[in-house]
Amino acid sequence: MPDTNRVVFVVDDEAxxxxxxxxxxxxxxxxASAFDHxxxxxxxxxxxxxxxxxSDVMMPGMTGVELAIxxxxxxxxxxxxLFSGQASTADLxxxxxxxxxxxxLLSKPVHPADLLAKLRV
Amino acid sequence: xxxxxxxxxxxxxxxxxxxLRRYHQLALAGRLVGAxxxxxxxxxxxxxxxxxxxxxxxxxxxxxxEYLDEADSxxxxxxxxxxRSLAFIRLDTEAKEIDLVDLATSALRLHHExxxxxxxxxxxxxxxxxLVRVKKGEIFQALTNLLLNSIEALPHSGNLHxxxxxxxxxxxxxxxxxxxxxxxxxxxxxxxxxxxxxxxGNGLGLWIVREIVRSHCGTIQYRSSSxxxxxxxxxxxxxxxxxxxxxxxxEGSYLVATGRKTRTVVP
Numbered sequence: 001m002p003d004t005n006r007v008v009f010v011v012d013d014e015a016x017x018x019x020x021x022x023x024x025x026x027x028x029x030x031x032a033s034a035f036d037h038x039x040x041x042x043x044x045x046x047x048x049x050x051x052x053x054x055s056d057v058m059m060p061g062m063t064g065v066e067l068a069i070x071x072x073x074x075x076x077x078x079x080x081x082l083f084s085g086q087a088s089t090a091d092l093x094x095x096x097x098x099x100x101x102x103x104x105l106l107s108k109p110v111h112p113a114d115l116l117a118k119l120r121v
Numbered sequence: 122x123x124x125x126x127x128x129x130x131x132x133x134x135x136x137x138x139x140x141l142r143r144y145h146q147l148a149l150a151g152r153l154v155g156a157x158x159x160x161x162x163x164x165x166x167x168x169x170x171x172x173x174x175x176x177x178x179x180x181x182x183x184x185x186x187e188y189l190d191e192a193d194s195x196x197x198x199x200x201x202x203x204x205r206s207l208a209f210i211r212l213d214t215e216a217k218e219i220d221l222v223d224l225a226t227s228a229l230r231l232h233h234e235x236x237x238x239x240x241x242x243x244x245x246x247x248x249x250x251x252l253v254r255v256k257k258g259e260i261f262q263a264l265t266n267l268l269l270n271s272i273e274a275l276p277h278s279g280n281l282h283x284x285x286x287x288x289x290x291x292x293x294x295x296x297x298x299x300x301x302x303x304x305x306x307x308x309x310x311x312x313x314x315x316x317x318x319x320x321x322g323n324g325l326g327l328w329i330v331r332e333i334v335r336s337h338c339g340t341i342q343y344r345s346s347s348x349x350x351x352x353x354x355x356x357x358x359x360x361x362x363x364x365x366x367x368x369x370x371x372e373g374s375y376l377v378a379t380g381r382k383t384r385t386v387v388p
Contacts, residue, residue: 014163014166014167016167016170016171017163017166017167017170020167020170020171020173020174021170023174024170024173024174027174027177058159083166085158085159085161085162085163085165085166093227093230094223094227105230105231106234107204107231108162108163108165108166109162109165109166109168109169109196109200110166110169111169111173111193111197112169112170112173113173114234118234
């Protein structure tokens, strides 16, 4: 295992967003993989251990909040960042908070420069 | 019945019908726009990333970099517009009882990135809870617009006060900042649409806030000072606790509570 885990999972049902974000992160020295479905990210966890999960919230099938709870349970040390372009997210986050989960949320669109700055801190 | 009070009632009814008409327009627009906002935000996110990537290409000419920088700035501006203009008006077809204190807390959380970036000192002073019957998405939008304005106006380490209280049959939301204040020249047309003093503003933010507040039969006031050393702005929204007494249906009649009377209004 490398000393500093730079593995990042990027999940967004919009493939363009997940892919471009993964490329941006890789150019900045991370090891990012893009997933256009939450289930794929869950499956990949058996082979790669991410240090960070970045995920959209509103996705068909499983929401980003559900995905985040799954990761939080399975891998508590993994950092989680959720993105959303919608207000209905606030409701989902409140529900999660009621269950004891607190997730970082950024509203779309997030400028890559801002995201990278946040990750470097 | 004295003649005055009859005309008064007539005027009040006219006022409420006007409110209802405006609310109708806003709700319709909101439903259409709300449905596509998610799509728009996704396109924006993709574009922002793609332009960022194009700019980092090593074979990018100086001129290309300039163009892409400008494209990036245009996108940021577009992002501003979407986040202030009906972004949160969703499928709010019903007014529901919600806690305004929770809502204000959520709105602050949503913007905590910008708040911490500027190291803004946020103070909240609210009752335990403030239950009102409102359209949650719309009030959330109104709060967001006011918060964003304050955050923008504030210098580094400025102060932001958010307060929610119940006064008799109204909920009072106060958002105050000690930023530069609203310039005198703006104050006359502050709530007019498409007039903005910001270079990248579209001027819809406060107009939308006012429309939302009005459609809830509420009021909005502000005080502002640009005097150096004592500058700042306070916005105060007052919402009747039972502002929208019944859930409207897309077609059909509505029950509108006007003071203590109820009237049936058929659209």
